[in-house]
Ligand code: SF4
């Protein structure tokens with residue numbers, strides 16, 4: 001042989017991989033969320049920026065500390081903690097105090113994720129666990145929504161503490177008068193789309209969230225099944241109720257643009273770890289989340305249903321996964337042999 | 343319109359542009375050849391020659407041992423120098439015959455006693471066994487075995503696999519373009535041996551020029567041969583997937599294509615069958631692709647079995663400095679070689695020289711439950727679950743969820759963003775299951 005023996009890398013097949021990695025996927029989701037996050041800063045100012053930075057920073061630092069403490073390999077560089085922190089921030093009121101960011105981040109990365117065994121092991125979406133924890137523990141601060149400041153907002157003219165979300169206003173009206181009146185602060189369809197309303201930092205812009213979701217779909221980071229079935233179910237059910245009794249039930253468009261439905265359907269419900277793995281399972285999961293959202297919004301005690309719905313949906317995932325796993329190719333169980341041949 | 347598809351699969355960049363338009367180039371045999379006795383699936387052959395003996399082109403030098411085995415022949419005329427040991431991609435090492443080529447090309451084979459169409463199927467199959475023809479698609483299953491199905495499993499459909507779905511490889515594509523008549527003739531011979539009604543040639547849609555060329559050959563005279571063009575998708579060429587795509591028949595778990603009346607042969611095998619039964623030429627050379635960013639001038643070659651791999655690479659201008667991996671076969675199922683210091687064998691369908699950037703592999707992390715492996719698995723398995731169970735040593739559960747049906751196509755590991763070596767886990771599970779079952783059988787006795 002002409003050449004001296006030369007040694008090459010060994011290693012099992014396949015020898016090529018698709019270009020995505022866990023870190024890149026997390027990064028894509030963060031990128032997809034940035035327009036909506038920046039829009040939140042634009043609307044709510046420096047405080048919103050602070051909430052974003054604090055939540056993300058705390059989440060990363062706390063996860064690193066946690067991993068060091070329990071002696072697990074440091075994998076905080078995979079980006080999942082940063083994403084959790086960002087999602088948490090987007091689910092908080094834009095004027096949340098710093099200690100809520102800290103508690104929220106700790107609950108998310110340590111209680112909801114770390115103790116379950118870290119990335120991939122948790123059953124519930126960490127950011128949502130933290131949000132719901134804060135909502136239950138600090139209901140006043142968590143519903144203290146600042147009014148958007150610019151450019152559509154009414155600004156200082158309105159008392160910040162009483163600036164309710166459109167969904168809360170709707171619930172309030174139903175409780176007091178039994179029918180829907182004109183919503184407070186002159187909420188219109190347009191304000192739902194431009195973000196001229198009360199609500200959490202990241203749920204303001206319907207359009208920017210839709211854009212981010214579309215980006216994830218195009219990049220194939222997420223599949224269409226969960227957002228489509230989730231949103232579709234909400235629209236269908238609220239539409240049905242609206243047709244039955246328009247005096248009590250708002251129209252589907254109202255439900256579509258308010259209360260974090262977009263944020264939840266595209267960015268929270270699609271979390272790989274806490275959603276089903278097959279297309280069929282994802283459809284079922286989306287419908288379940290949509291159903292629960294509508295039930296809580298229309299008949300439940302909270303004006304907002306998306307977070308609770310997704311968490312309840314998460315609990316059903318192991319079951320959904322179990323019954324939606326594909327049949328092994330060529331398995332003829334329950335089928336006569338003849339048919340297998342035809 | 344009929345859709346020639348199967349569920350699952352992946353679509354990697356195929357990089358076939360490196361060699362697609364390069365005609366097959368015949369490489370003259372080197373001065374020294376190591377002809378391995380383990381060329382094919384099944385038992386290695388027994389050497390028939392002694393050091394010092396003169397051999398002729400096509401002379402049998404290795405006798406098959408056992409049912410699933412095939413004869414080995416000398417690709418050149420020359421002198422047997424000695425019996426040696428050479429590396430083998432799968433077995434580690436194996437026995438080989440070192441032959442010194444005298445360059446005279448003295449032929450030691452004859453065409454069959456009568457034209458193939460006048461011979462009994464049984465005799466044709468015998469001749470193929472004598473000629474050492476094995477499947478050239480990768481698994482190198484002896485062709486005569488595939489062509490002797492038991493009587494209770496009649497074959498009604500022959501599928502010729504011209505899919506070549508592994509990225510980078512193009513030698514089958516070139517064969518279809520350059521020897522379309524022989525491809526078709528090979529198929530006709532197979533069809534007649536099996537007495538099958540239906541014959542199909544499957545050519546993936548990225549080789550439409552080959553499909554057109556073959557169709558043109560079918561216009562005159564004998565038809566009954568249909569060209570099907572499945573969409574581009576790996577592993578379209580896997581037998582069960584190809585059968586499903588072409589006929590919508592599902593080969594049952596643990597079953598063989600003949601259980602649904604089908605036989606699949608690779609186009610390269612069809613040409614080898616034709617060469618053996620028309621010219622009497624045993625399988626002593628094959629087409630292969632030398633490619634990848636790591637080789638200077640990627641090419642399609644026609645080379646003698648036993649040629650050192652380093653000579654193949656030299657014929658393509660040598661390796662570039664950034665080459666980190668050399669693979670026998672394609673990037674999805676091929677085997678990484680430690681060294682080029684070994685001979686080409688019948689299963690060497692390609693030599694892929696990859697640079698570091700081509701073999702990117704994400705850092706290994708925990709499963710993030712993205713479901714990509716499940717969606718990609720053409721056997722509809724749950725690779726992540728099998729891997730998790732393997733880690734727990736729960737091989738009964740692995741068996742229950744179908745680990746044995748894995749064909750090791752690599753789609754799952756290819757898709758995994760967490761860099762988990764899923765195929766390795768599943769291979770481990772398969773071997774543990776096999777051991778488990780053997781032990782249980784013994785205990786039952
Ligand atoms: S489990 Fe086996 S058959 Fe399925 S994708 Fe992985 S290697 Fe292929």
Ligand code: SF4
Pocket residue numbers: 708709710711712713714715716725726754757758759760761762764
């Ligand atoms: S592709 Fe990898 S990360 Fe995704 S579910 Fe499968 S094993 Fe887990």
